[in-house]
Amino acid sequence: MSSITEPGGNASSPSFFSKQATIAQPGFSRWMVPPAALAVHLCIGQAYAFSVFNGPLTKVIGITQSTPDDWSLTTLGWIFSLAIVCLGLSAAFAGKWLEKVGPRRTMFTAACCFGGGFIVSAIGVWTHQIALLYLGYGVIGGIGLGLGYVSPVSTLIRWFPDRRGMATGMAIMGFGGGAMIAAPLSVALMNHFKSATSIGVAETFIVLGIAYFISMSIGALAIRVPPADWKPAGWTPPATTTQKMITRNHVHIDQALKTPQFYLIWLVLFLNVTAGIGILGQASVMIQESFKDTVSAAAAAGFVGLLSLFNMGGRFVWASASDYVGRKNTYFIFFALGAVLYWLVPSFASAGNIALFVLCYCVILSMYGGGFSTVPAYLADMFGTAFVGGIHGRLLTAWAAAGVAGPVLVNYIRAYQVAHGVAKADAYTMTVHIMTVLLVIGFICNLLVKRVDDKHHMTDAQLASAK
Structure with missing residues (x-):
C-alpha cells in the first residue's frame, strides 16, 4: 500500500469541485481510489440490465396486458440504443473537458445526468410520453453513462503506474457486474410498487435515480488525484524500449x-x-x-x-x-x-x-x-x-x-x-x-x-x- 509523500495544492482556496481541490494530501492511500471508481461503475453498469423494464413498459396502460395504446418493444428498443450512442459521443467529446476540470466535477456531472435521467424517464412513464424516456434515459442518462465510464479511468492509471491493468480492471469490472445487482433489484422494486393502477416502473425509476445519484456522488466526493510527479514508493518507471512498450512521454x-x-x-x-x-x-x-x-x-x-x-x-x-x-x-x-x-x-x-x-x-x-x-x-x-x-x-x-x-x-x-x-x-x-x-x-x-x-x-x- 502506497501513500502520498508530498503535499498538493497551494495557499489559495480552490473551488471544491476544481481539479486542484482533489489533489491528495500526505498520508492518503491510493487504495481508496478504486472503491470511489466502483461507486460509479457499479451504478452505470445498470445499462446492461435495462431490458428488464421492456416487458412492463409495454403494459403501462393495460397493466396486466398490452393494449393498442401501449408502447411496442420496437419503440422501447430505441431507449437503450440512444443511451449507448450518447455514451460513446459524450465520452468522445468530453475528453478534453475531463482532463481540464478533473475527475470530481466530471463524476458529479455524471451522477446528475444518470440519476436525473431516471427522474425524467419516470415522468415520461406517468404521462405516457415516449419522448421523455428517449430524452431521460436515452440522452441525459446516456451522457451520464459516458462521463461516468471514462472519468475514473485516467485517475486510476495515474495512481497505479505499476499496475495499470489491475487498477482499470477493478473499475471496469464494476460496469460489467452492475447489471447483476440492477436486474434483481429492479424486479424486486417493480413488484413492490406494482398495484392495480400501476406497473411500478415509474416508482422504481425514482428510487433508482436517487440511489444512483447518491452512490455516484459519494464516489465523486471520495476521488483524489496524485500530486505531480508522484510515484509509488520503491517503483522505478520502466524504460520505453522494454517489450511491453510503456512510454515515459506524453501525447496531447x-x-x-x-x-x-x-x-x-x-x-x-x-x-x-x-x-x-x-x-x-x-x-x-x-x-x-x-x-x-x-x-x-x-x-x-x-x-x-x-x-x-x-x-x-x-x-x-x-x-x-x-x-x-x-x-x-x-x-x-x-x-x-x-x-x-x-x-x-x-x-x-x-x-x-x-x-x-x-x-x-x-x-x-x-x-x-x-x-x-x-x-x-x-x-x-x-x-x-x-x-x-x-x-x-x-x-x-x-x-x-x-x-x-x-x-x-x-x-x-x-x-x-x-x-x-x-x-x-x-x-x-x-x-x-x-x-x-x-x-x-x-x-x-x-x-x-x-x-x-x-x-x-x-x-x-x-x-x-x-x-
Whole structure:
C-alpha cells in the first residue's frame, strides 16, 4: 500500500469541485481510489440490465396486458440504443473537458445526468410520453453513462503506474457486474410498487435515480488525484524500449488522433467487441436453437448468467494479467485464442457437446470483457497518462460502432440463412466463421502497433502549459 509523500495544492482556496481541490494530501492511500471508481461503475453498469423494464413498459396502460395504446418493444428498443450512442459521443467529446476540470466535477456531472435521467424517464412513464424516456434515459442518462465510464479511468492509471491493468480492471469490472445487482433489484422494486393502477416502473425509476445519484456522488466526493510527479514508493518507471512498450512521454489528446497507433488500437477494440457483443445479445436463443429439445429456456437463462459472470471476471483477470505479459501480448491472446474457439464452436454444437460449447463461449466472453478493461492501460502505455482519459473517451466510439456491427452480423446473417432453408441449429455457423475472420484481422492490426514516433511527444514546456 502506497501513500502520498508530498503535499498538493497551494495557499489559495480552490473551488471544491476544481481539479486542484482533489489533489491528495500526505498520508492518503491510493487504495481508496478504486472503491470511489466502483461507486460509479457499479451504478452505470445498470445499462446492461435495462431490458428488464421492456416487458412492463409495454403494459403501462393495460397493466396486466398490452393494449393498442401501449408502447411496442420496437419503440422501447430505441431507449437503450440512444443511451449507448450518447455514451460513446459524450465520452468522445468530453475528453478534453475531463482532463481540464478533473475527475470530481466530471463524476458529479455524471451522477446528475444518470440519476436525473431516471427522474425524467419516470415522468415520461406517468404521462405516457415516449419522448421523455428517449430524452431521460436515452440522452441525459446516456451522457451520464459516458462521463461516468471514462472519468475514473485516467485517475486510476495515474495512481497505479505499476499496475495499470489491475487498477482499470477493478473499475471496469464494476460496469460489467452492475447489471447483476440492477436486474434483481429492479424486479424486486417493480413488484413492490406494482398495484392495480400501476406497473411500478415509474416508482422504481425514482428510487433508482436517487440511489444512483447518491452512490455516484459519494464516489465523486471520495476521488483524489496524485500530486505531480508522484510515484509509488520503491517503483522505478520502466524504460520505453522494454517489450511491453510503456512510454515515459506524453501525447496531447489532439495529437493522438494524428498517429496510426490510435486507429490501430481503435480497430483492435472494435473487432474484439464486435466478436463478443452480438453473441452476448443472442446467447439464450442461440444455445436453444443449437441444441434443440435439449436446452430449456431456464437452462438458457443460466447460460446467459454464466456468460455475464465471465464477462465481469474477465475484465479484472485479463487486465491484471496484462501487467505481467504486456498489453499487446494480451490482445494477441484474445485474437488468436478467440479465433480458434469460434472456429471450433460449430463442431461442438453438431456433436451435441454442450459442455465444450458453453466453455468456448465463456472464455470468449471473458476476453470480450477483458478487451474493455485492458484498452485504457494500452492507451496509457502508448500515449502517456497526461491525456489518457480524453483519448480513451474518443476511442470508445469503437464500442458504439461495434454495438451496431455485432448484432447486425449475428441477427441478419442468421435471418438470411433461415429464410433460405438453413436449419436453425446450423444458422450460426457462417456467423461464427465470420467472427473468426474478424479476429484474424484484429490480430494483424495489433501486430502493426508500434511505439509512437518521438515527433508526437510533448516537450516539458508544452506539458506544463497544458496543465
